[in-house]
Amino acid sequence: MGTTQMKQVFGMPEAMKAEGRFYCPGCGHGIVHRLVSELVDEFGVRERTVGIAPVGCSVFADLYWNFDVVSAAHGRAPAVATGITRANPNVVCVSYQGDGDLAAIGTAETIHAANRGESFVTVFVNNAIYGMTGGQMAPTTLIGQKSTTCQLGRDPAIMGYPIRVCELLQTLGGVAFLARGVVDSPKNVLTVKKYLKKAFQYAIDKKGYTLVEIVSPCPTNWGMTPPEAMDWLQNNMLDYFKPGVYRDIGEEATVEVEPGN
Amino acid sequence: MTQRIRCAGFGGQGIVLMGRLIAHAAMVEDKHTTFFPQYGAAMRGGTANCSVIVSDGAIASPMVEEPDVVLIMNGPSLDKFEPTVKPGGWIFYNTSLIDREVERNDVNVVKIAANDVAEEVGTSRAANMVMLGAFSKKLGTLDLDTLMGSLDVQLYGKGDNVMEMNREAMRRGAALVE
């Protein structure tokens, strides 16, 4: 029998570290981290990419990503990304943010970076809860959903309503691409990757602000097993946070702002 | 020699410009100088004042507590600053807008109908230049030509007409005290 020629069909992206493994079972962050790493490789920009790790579970993104990382103050990632890409437009910047970071403490930074048409990729992981601090109510926590700071369930009369970020940002002039995906199946993961790819392309081409929202499970803080969490996500979150493309200015168009120099 | 000067009037009379011109001309004449405007919420029509120090030597404090000279463009400013002038100092005031006499008798008083003279030149907006011309001629702190040179720098980009009107207002002001 002759030697079999083995061809590698799947492996670790160069932009991903082999040792990074610490998210809870069933968490979506690991999938999204990997998608970002794959795209960094596919665009061939690993050495000029800067990832921003926010405050929250993904503050440890540097343990996964094999490219430069800076950890920003809570909510300030869009301002830090603005500083990075304006000061050095050659840098490809990925601002990775959770729901508390992006839609609560960092709402102002998010809206204004979007409005200025800053050219970085925003990866927005929406799991409807604060993870690292122990399951508190997030700006995206659903009505009736329980958390450690709304133990009887979110009551909109007291706590307001869950914020739909894509819909909120849709009207802003500086936005080039907005989409919402979900990491609940291989097919949908590939769709998320397609969205992220477009966001990377637009950011590299300085077309304006890009954001991909990813609806993602947090079994630990939802108090569920991973399969239960996936069911709950599909049966509850997707009705309120509807997947799809919310804005795409098209590859020819450029938003009408000067994205740096 | 050190001269501490305060210019005062209402917003829109070009009070800050008066101070800047004195400071700039002083620098051109190689004197030491500081200029400090009263600053506040941006507003037109309120009171405005600034202080300028012109000196042969280094200036320590830029604050003018007891001015040697006040250039007063409206009534409320005379009320406010008349008591602050150093005994033996000078009060120049705009009689076009102020119809009272200076009450103090331990200071020198120079009356200038600044708005009326400026209108003869073409615009009452040049009243501040009339006052500056009178001040520089009377006290000799700065050369009139230097002030006019500073006008070119500080009003850079204004039309020839405006510049000439301002220069003429300065000359007329100087002529009033000759």
Place this chain on the structure above:
Amino acid sequence: MSEKIPIGEKVLMKGNEAIGEAAVQAGCRAFFGYPITPQNELTAYMSKRMLEEGRVFIQSESEIAAINMCFGAATVGERSMTSSSSPGISLKQEGISYMASAELPVFYVNVNRGGPGLGNISPAQSDYFQATRGGGHGDYRVIAFGPSDVQELYDFTMLGFDLADKYRNPAMILADGILGQMMEPLVLKPYEPIPDLPSKQPWRLGDPSTPDALLITSLILNPGGMEERNFMLQKKYETIIENETRYEEVMTDDADVVIVAYGTASRIARSVMETAREEGIKVGLFRPITIWPYPYDPLNKLADRVKNMLVVEMSLGQMWEDVRLAVEGKARVHLHARTAGGVPVQTEIIRDLKKVLASKDGEIVRNF
């Protein structure tokens, strides 16, 4: 002014604008600011000059965003700057603390106004504690200059950028509304960097010449890790104290009493000194130029021969505490303090000087 910047020449400029031009000359790549009185001329100046130079100017959505934009620019090794006045500087403390911890350079300016709270827009020095004790949360220090004229605003802006880079630490100017608003002739010196500025290449992010993944963070959760970093930072601060403490002594040799003052207050004090000496009162002036590092040792030496010091400040005894720390009980430290727009008046300081000279052992003269 900006049609042609006459570098090397003497010009008449506002303090706020002199800071801006110095930053442009020193190679500031990006300015991020938010409006607040009395520093508005600086942001306005930069909005024009930075774009003329093809550099970055952003009027940010908040002071918090502005300092975090500086944070971003610093991570990729570019010089950046922000400026504000007291309430805005409070907001920036978050980012400053993060940058001090992550050892990122930034230069910023506080044109101090009256506080606390919204306060007023009048000149004050009441952010002294904030400037000299770090300002935000955690164990850290920032290099802080207390300039007293427009030339020093210009010179220390350039030096501030250099020292921030040299020590990878935030550096700032604490000015006040008088310095920011006043005009004075200054020489627009050409920028000359200090010798031996280290390259940023080994640590800056997004630089293809360093392909290994680098991390800039102020989060250290492993046991003992943060303490270790803080001790390392402390060592750096001690080097800064050794190398960068700046001060000026004027006519202290024969002085019976020495006024200690910085910034605008020191200029008023200098006038007081001149007048008082004409009256036969032997007054000297000790002027801290850096308020952190503070010239504790020189003041301590001075206290060996001068037994009375009068602190003149536009804050309620904040620097007074430092002078008392410095003299270690060897001299009596008196206080003439004004606040929130109160500017020290020469005649009142001279009155207090006379009280000091007539005072008995153990007695402390205060104006309030």
